[in-house]
Amino acid sequence: GESVGLHLPTLSVQEGDNSIINCAYSNSASDYFIWYKQESGKGPQFIIDIRSNMDKRQGQRVTVLLNKTVKHLSLQIAATQPGDSAVYFCAENIQGAQKLVFGQGTRLTINP
């Protein structure tokens, strides 16, 4: 069935290090992907997106990589800061379907 999964439910990194959050998706018809950050008690916050005709996109301190061959998506956060602590979700848009499919999320914690 349709699903967007994550390799690890939790990730702990040292402040200042780079973080890499992974996501596997199952639907080859997915044409668009979004990474969201969700802090406790808040709605998901849009971080960065990528279309299926690209394999890399960079934003401020974040990079998303897309590998369509193995249906894998990753979010890289450079120089991780305490404010980056949150749950991160990847979401895929299945072409022709009017919905985003979310994974269960990865909790990122920052060690001082």
Place this chain on the structure above:
Amino acid sequence: ETGVTQSPTHLIKTRGQQVTLRCSSQSGHNTVSWYQQALGQGPQFIFQYYREEENGRGNFPPRFSGLQFPNYSSELNVNALELDDSALYLCASSFGGTNYEQYFGPGTRLTVT
């Protein structure tokens, strides 16, 4: 902060009651999607509204219904509330009946007792 707003922020209802949740989309957006997020889970798509019509629906029963108004704001109605309906209800807006650059509101926390 996005321009998507939701009301109320919290709500407590009794099983069997009905509830209406409201959402205002971000300026320039004409599409509204609703999601249910259970504790510790990712958001689950309920339905999307575009041009005041339902533009797609997830695996939710008919007691979940919605509306979109000419100003693009939207309502989610849930009838015959069940305990399992307790969740964070999220509204997201986008443009053109698509999910591109979909921005979320803060959510409404619904508790059914």
